[in-house]
Amino acid sequence: MEHYIAPSLLSADFGRLAEEVAASEKAGADMHHLDVMDGRFVPNITIGPPVVAAVKRCAGIPLDVHLMIVEPERYIEAFAEAGADVITVHAEATPHLQRAVARIRELGKKPGVSLNPSTSLSAVEWVLQDVDMVLIMSVNPGFGGQAFLPSSLAKIELLRSQLNRAKLDVDIEVDGGIKVDNVGEAISAGANVIVSGSGIFGTPDYGKTIEQMRRNIRRAASTKT
Ligand code: DX5
Ligand code: ZN
Numbered sequence: 001m002e003h004y005i006a007p008s009l010l011s012a013d014f015g016r017l018a019e020e021v022a023a024s025e026k027a028g029a030d031m032h033h034l035d036v037m038d039g040r041f042v043p044n045i046t047i048g049p050p051v052v053a054a055v056k057r058c059a060g061i062p063l064d065v066h067l068m069i070v071e072p073e074r075y076i077e078a079f080a081e082a083g084a085d086v087i088t089v090h091a092e093a094t095p096h097l098q099r100a101v102a103r104i105r106e107l108g109k110k111p112g113v114s115l116n117p118s119t120s121l122s123a124v125e126w127v128l129q130d131v132d133m134v135l136i137m138s139v140n141p142g143f144g145g146q147a148f149l150p151s152s153l154a155k156i157e158l159l160r161s162q163l164n165r166a167k168l169d170v171d172i173e174v175d176g177g178i179k180v181d182n183v184g185e186a187i188s189a190g191a192n193v194i195v196s197g198s199g200i201f202g203t204p205d206y207g208k209t210i211e212q213m214r215r216n217i218r219r220a221a222s223t224k225t
Helices: 014-026 049-058 076-082 097-106 121-130 151-165 183-189 206-222
Strands: 004-007 032-037 063-068 086-090 110-115 133-137 171-175 193-196
Touching (some): 004 032, 014 206, 032 049, 049 063, 049 076, 063 110, 076 086, 076 097, 086 133, 097 110, 133 151, 183 193
Parallel strands (some): 032 063, 133 171, 171 193
16 A cells, blocks of 8 residues: 655745745655635634645645535635645535535546544445545644544544455545654554644654654554554
């Protein structure tokens, strides 16, 4: 299984966004994780399509856009047009989840579905066939720099075993509180796409941090049964 590191630009310096995008790529990022928040689904407000488009103009790797907004179906076209490569919607944010992910696919983008820490895996059971990725939140969404919730590990394990049983090749992304020290646990549980904001942008040398993460990822992956 391929492993990917997606630094979350939420913890980057927004006043020097193009430089941070370049620095993240130079440090070895596989994609840019962009956190879109609307002040309704989550308490915080961040960025919209114009900023995603601005990142697209200077990015050389895919954009992984995490929509933490109510009624995400209203904005799927706008984010697709802005240059998102992966578009992830929250299961809690729409009553028509299948329609939302099908629309993302129709627009030629990779659909992802995300779950808050308190949401059961059953919320995605009937869309697993329709998505490329499930994002397991390991903090309550809204802010960078929060502590990792260990209950997410059991959830990742259970999801990976369900996917294996159904023979579905779906990425599991983990987002929130991931650092060099705990990235291995997420990999051992079955995640293969790692989001890290403060764990990368809060360190002085992004390249060194990503290298250490990769070492821990390799170690965890090689000891997995
Ligand atoms: C949280 C966002 C995350 C956030 C992660 O709501 O979805 O992507 O940037 O930040 P860290 O890695 O600092 O917990
Ligand atoms: Zn995120």
